[in-house]
Amino acid sequence: MSAAIQLINIRKSFKKKQVLRGVTLAIQPGEVLGLLGPNGAGKSTLIKIMTGLLAPDGGDVKIFGRSLAKNKRLLRQSLGLAPQAIAVYPQLTVAQNLRSFGTINGLSGRQVQTKYDQVLPIFGLQDMQTEKAADLSGGQKRRLHSAIALMGPAKIIFLDEPTVGADVDSRNRIIAAVRHLSDQGITVVYTTHYLAEMAALHARIAFLNHGVIQATGSTESIIRQYAHPAVTLSFKGRLPAGLPGWEKDANHLRVSVPAATSPAQLLQTALTNPAVRDAQLTDVQITQADLESAYHTLLERDATHVD
Ligand SMILES: Nc1ncnc2c1ncn2[C@@H]1O[C@H](COP(=O)(O)OP(=O)(O)OP(=O)(O)O)[C@@H](O)[C@H]1O
Structure with missing residues (x-):
């Protein structure tokens, strides 16, 4: 047809x-x-x-x-x-x-x-x-x-x-x-x-x-295919340094969770980091993989990237 x-x-x-x-x-x-x-x-x-x-x-x-x-x-x-x-x-x-x-x-x-x-x-x-x-x-x-x-x-x-x-x-x-x-x-x-x-x-x-x-x-x-969960840590005062892969955004540190790991693993690594322990952590948020996160992944792709 x-x-x-x-x-x-x-x-x-x-x-x-x-x-x-x-x-x-x-x-x-x-x-x-x-x-x-x-x-x-x-x-x-x-x-x-x-x-x-x-x-x-x-x-x-x-x-x-x-x-x-x-x-x-x-x-x-x-x-x-x-x-x-x-x-x-x-x-x-x-x-x-x-x-x-x-x-x-x-x-x-x-x-x-x-x-x-x-x-x-x-x-x-x-x-x-x-x-x-x-x-x-x-x-x-x-x-x-x-x-x-x-x-x-x-x-x-x-x-x-x-x-x-x-x-x-x-x-x-x-x-x-x-x-x-x-x-x-x-x-x-x-x-x-x-x-x-x-x-x-x-x-x-x-x-x-x-x-x-x-x-x-x-x-x-x-x-x-395109969505990744994310972990966001919020701080009061200065953001801790030295967390590879985490992006700074205002008073938050955010990481997109790759397929091979889990939000819990990333969170555990971050919370045991001395710099984080010394900082004033105010909130922890885990965002699930949803259509919005897939939308953002796609949005960030350049014009040459077509699946
Ligand atoms: N008649 C027109 N003359 C000149 N430019 C136009 C014309 N129609 C659309 N455009 C331009 O083409 C592009 C696409 O517009 P279009 O309205 O198709 O987008 P859209 O995806 O429907 O956007 P939105 O989600 O905001 O409704 C825009 O940059 C718009 O300014």
């Missing part, structure tokens, strides 16, 4: 700035792809290219095996986008917003009704149908904005930072909605800066940095 989206060596520059330097990635039908990367990495640019809103300078995008550039009108029908900036009609109600986008996206009257009945509960909007979009809270507006991306015949949904400004309840609803879509075989491309959402979404992560995909894999495999 063809990939839902196949990116082949995508390149894009703005003036002299090379943002995407050769992005190659396949996203399978029904998969949730979590696109991670620092601010300015090019995530939104890549989404615009995947949805045909922006032409790449080089490379090809294939949607279900067909070139997007050559079949743009046809293929764009199968793509639903909720961009980063919220775009709803403020003077229309929730129901009017959803229905009018359904019509704009080419659904018949009956199809609009069917989609509307499906989408409303997915995003928990049942109680707000007659409310004006302008009167919704920030998180509710975000949910409506994401729901609009579904009001069409889309088989692939792009959600660019859908949980920004959303409270815990709205965020959980959006995550549950994405899981629901994935269970129905819909492919979701999702960007976020909230790393904890990746595990909740059962997403496959693609880490975009320096214009290329530097790593892909499940949350577990990314943690296994």
Whole structure:
């Protein structure tokens, strides 16, 4: 079966700035792809290219095996986008917003009704149908904005930072909605800066940095490959000297724990060191290997380092 989206060596520059330097990635039908990367990495640019809103300078995008550039009108029908900036009609109600986008996206009257009945509960909007979009809270507006991306015949949904400004309840609803879509075989491309959402979404992560995909894999495999536990010692007054491998940061000494050893071993060595014993230790912290630590490892890699 063809990939839902196949990116082949995508390149894009703005003036002299090379943002995407050769992005190659396949996203399978029904998969949730979590696109991670620092601010300015090019995530939104890549989404615009995947949805045909922006032409790449080089490379090809294939949607279900067909070139997007050559079949743009046809293929764009199968793509639903909720961009980063919220775009709803403020003077229309929730129901009017959803229905009018359904019509704009080419659904018949009956199809609009069917989609509307499906989408409303997915995003928990049942109680707000007659409310004006302008009167919704920030998180509710975000949910409506994401729901609009579904009001069409889309088989692939792009959600660019859908949980920004959303409270815990709205965020959980959006995550549950994405899981629901994935269970129905819909492919979701999702960007976020909230790393904890990746595990909740059962997403496959693609880490975009320096214009290329530097790593892909499940949350577990990314943690296994790139995360290291760390030990941090905090001191009052002068930091003790002479602990090889420990980095100084304000009033802390921090070490990333290599695979061959354990936090306990490193801690024991440090605490028996005379310089540490003479210093005023105020706190000891062990940080587990998690996605955040993997993210930092990846972030520190240079442009030539691709696994
Ligand atoms: N239309 C444009 N003209 C010029 N530069 C642009 C344009 N669009 C994006 N850029 C630049 O391309 C780079 C990538 O931007 P993009 O918005 O894709 O990053 P991002 O990964 O989505 O960032 P964030 O996490 O902050 O949303 C940035 O340096 C941005 O300034």
